[in-house]
Amino acid sequence: MRVMAVLLALAAGFSLEASADDDLRLFSAADVFELEWADEPRIAPDGRRALYVRRFNDIMTDRTRAHVWLVNLDGGSHEPLLADAGSYSSPRWSPDGTRIAYMKSEAGRTALYVHYLRSGREALLGSFEEKPDDLVWSPEGDMLAFSMAVKGESESLVSKPEKPDGADWAEPPRVIDRARYRTNGEGFLDLAYDHVFTIPADGGTARQLTSGDFHHNGPLSFTPDGREILFSANRNDDWELQTREADIFSVNVVSGDLAQLTDAPGVEASPKVSPDGRRIAYLRTDNEPEPFVATTVFLMNRDGGGARNLTASLDRRAGDPQWLSNSEIAFTYQNRGENMIGVVGVDGRRRVAVEGVGGTTIGRPYVSGAYDAGRGGALVYTKGNAQRPADLYAYKNGRTRRLTFLNEDLLAHRDLGEVRTFTYESSLDGLEVQGWMITPPGYREGETYPLIIEIHGGPHLAYGPHFSAELQRMAAAGYVVVYDNHRGSIGYGSDFANLLKYKYSSPDDFADHMSAVDWAIDNGFADENNLFIAGGSAGGIAAAYAIGLTDRFNAAMAAKPVINWVSKVLTADSYIGQIATQFPGPPWEALEHYWRRSPLSLVGNVETPTMLITGEVDYRTPISETEQFYQALQLRRVPSVMVRIPGSNHGIAGRPSRLNAKTDYTLAWFEKYRVKDGAAD
Numbered sequence: 001m002r003v004m005a006v007l008l009a010l011a012a013g014f015s016l017e018a019s020a021d022d023d024l025r026l027f028s029a030a031d032v033f034e035l036e037w038a039d040e041p042r043i044a045p046d047g048r049r050a051l052y053v054r055r056f057n058d059i060m061t062d063r064t065r066a067h068v069w070l071v072n073l074d075g076g077s078h079e080p081l082l083a084d085a086g087s088y089s090s091p092r093w094s095p096d097g098t099r100i101a102y103m104k105s106e107a108g109r110t111a112l113y114v115h116y117l118r119s120g121r122e123a124l125l126g127s128f129e130e131k132p133d134d135l136v137w138s139p140e141g142d143m144l145a146f147s148m149a150v151k152g153e154s155e156s157l158v159s160k161p162e163k164p165d166g167a168d169w170a171e172p173p174r175v176i177d178r179a180r181y182r183t184n185g186e187g188f189l190d191l192a193y194d195h196v197f198t199i200p201a202d203g204g205t206a207r208q209l210t211s212g213d214f215h216h217n218g219p220l221s222f223t224p225d226g227r228e229i230l231f232s233a234n235r236n237d238d239w240e241l242q243t244r245e246a247d248i249f250s251v252n253v254v255s256g257d258l259a260q261l262t263d264a265p266g267v268e269a270s271p272k273v274s275p276d277g278r279r280i281a282y283l284r285t286d287n288e289p290e291p292f293v294a295t296t297v298f299l300m301n302r303d304g305g306g307a308r309n310l311t312a313s314l315d316r317r318a319g320d321p322q323w324l325s326n327s328e329i330a331f332t333y334q335n336r337g338e339n340m341i342g343v344v345g346v347d348g349r350r351r352v353a354v355e356g357v358g359g360t361t362i363g364r365p366y367v368s369g370a371y372d373a374g375r376g377g378a379l380v381y382t383k384g385n386a387q388r389p390a391d392l393y394a395y396k397n398g399r400t401r402r403l404t405f406l407n408e409d410l411l412a413h414r415d416l417g418e419v420r421t422f423t424y425e426s427s428l429d430g431l432e433v434q435g436w437m438i439t440p441p442g443y444r445e446g447e448t449y450p451l452i453i454e455i456h457g458g459p460h461l462a463y464g465p466h467f468s469a470e471l472q473r474m475a476a477a478g479y480v481v482v483y484d485n486h487r488g489s490i491g492y493g494s495d496f497a498n499l500l501k502y503k504y505s506s507p508d509d510f511a512d513h514m515s516a517v518d519w520a521i522d523n524g525f526a527d528e529n530n531l532f533i534a535g536g537s538a539g540g541i542a543a544a545y546a547i548g549l550t551d552r553f554n555a556a557m558a559a560k561p562v563i564n565w566v567s568k569v570l571t572a573d574s575y576i577g578q579i580a581t582q583f584p585g586p587p588w589e590a591l592e593h594y595w596r597r598s599p600l601s602l603v604g605n606v607e608t609p610t611m612l613i614t615g616e617v618d619y620r621t622p623i624s625e626t627e628q629f630y631q632a633l634q635l636r637r638v639p640s641v642m643v644r645i646p647g648s649n650h651g652i653a654g655r656p657s658r659l660n661a662k663t664d665y666t667l668a669w670f671e672k673y674r675v676k677d678g679a680a681d
Helices: 002-011 469-476 494-500 509-521 538-546 565-570 575-582 591-598 600-605 623-635 657-673
Strands: 034-043 048-059 064-072 079-082 086-094 100-104 109-116 120-126 133-137 145-151 192-200 216-222 228-233 247-252 258-260 267-273 279-285 295-301 319-323 327-333 339-346 349-355 369-371 380-386 388-396 399-402 419-424 432-439 447-454 479-484 526-536 556-559 610-615 640-645
Touching: 034 086, 034 369, 034 380, 048 086, 048 380, 064 086, 064 447, 079 086, 079 100, 079 339, 086 133, 086 419, 100 133, 120 192, 133 216, 133 279, 133 469, 145 216, 192 228, 192 247, 267 319, 279 319, 295 327, 319 369, 327 369, 327 575, 349 388, 388 600, 432 469, 432 509, 432 526, 447 509, 447 538, 479 509, 494 509, 509 526, 509 538, 526 538, 538 556, 538 600, 556 657, 565 575, 565 591, 565 657, 591 600, 600 623, 610 623, 610 657, 623 640, 640 657
Parallel strands: 034 388, 216 267, 447 479, 447 526, 526 556, 556 610, 610 640
Antiparallel strands: 034 048, 048 064, 064 079, 086 100, 100 109, 109 120, 133 145, 145 192, 216 228, 228 247, 247 258, 267 279, 279 295, 319 327, 327 339, 339 349, 369 380, 380 388, 388 399, 419 432, 432 479
């Protein structure tokens, strides 16, 4: 078959990218390995400098690595700080700005170091089998706190016979008696619980402060006197089967005594103590059984009393609260495909400080980004645009300065697709939906082009006008690429997000996607004889569902889809929360509902050639889902290909070569069914 030859050629490194204009400098698979982007900014205590993590793809190891750079906020200096052969994470300034704590992967362990800026020397504080997280300095700079998993103890059902020295026995059985036993990315979980630790900043022994068979979650926040650390935890006996439930606690650094500060239904998380120690800002999410629930910024007194909602009218998902002063709190929220930094006063007055934070997801154009708040109201943050991944920016006193230009050496010399924003009405009910379209490099007004509609995951996530290596490569291959924030997407309010309650996927979101396709045709961009559909995760479900409702697409690619909701929710790692918020009951009580939403229920209608791509150790949308659809399509003699990614979990584009492979195989499949000169290949 020609398709197999094409796919094998692509796997060997060939490309189908082409253009009518040979002079165009197209973005290619090789360019993916040259991308760099800023992440994890941290502003210095003096407000004059910032650290940031500079991520890049290493072509020799096929990994994304990270170095740490130091930049002046006035743009006067930009230099590497930690940039040898290693990969670094979690750089943190000491309170006096003379030291930097960070973590580094070494021989399968995670090492915690302190770097002394004046001398340039390094001190190893500890090396850990489990990776520490939520690293934070104490106010006096004499210790560091972090969270880390600690193995628990379990009862044994049997007494194991003693194995003779040198004997080669089979692997022992794995006995599971917990509700949460496996997760995507980590696989089968050891019996372990996250606890809070401290370690002296000049070296010593890490000391565990919390105890019990519960997870104690960061971010961590010291009180200004350094005596207590705040964190979030669900310490209820039946925590494993609870969703959206956690409270804020404090632990005494000396005695280890715990104090519970909140007890409202839902999740209270991300506590941050004000500089004067009088108040605590935190995030709260109610526990209604809705697919989407807004997250708000709350404020309470230091003792846990006087709690009040500061952002009740915002109706968005707030994140990462940070104190700008004793009277103002910065936080992030998503709005119409963009990430924003908002500021709210303790009096509830709210303003927007920065728009367009993002650029830290490279594969697809998801809303993303990171920031840090510093002295005098200064902010450092990541920001990209439709044609660039994240650079580092600074904001202070109403003025913005771009501090890095990480990809100009590459992308300034590439002809990229132009990203255009549009809105349209869904054919279902006239709902306004926001979409984006990437036109191919060399696009000629008045000509029509083959179209790919690419659907985001979640479904309660969002795309925006952000750089996307995958979609730019599709545009470079001569396609108009359309993507939308269909009903269910976040950033448009709770009502919009919950329009997919019990309808994911369904004819409702299908109507939104097809209306975007029709908009591109009606406005003269797309060739109605060359239509293709693709998506990953929830987008893969939507693509598989769509081809059971229409035969308008020449070909489809569904990455890591759910095909049968009955089998999915009882085999995937997300079963506890998903059944509670996405369905009217468990499968044995609402079987018909699960089946009606399953693409497998429509497979008898499918005529569209279909490619399926899934990781072989995906525990979020298990590959058994893909196998069900593939085998059903084969039985029906529908042209179909199953691409299995060995060793990959749900993040099938998590390594640079796999990001390219996903795009290569998709383009190869679509090229096979692309109509040229009036006939398909």
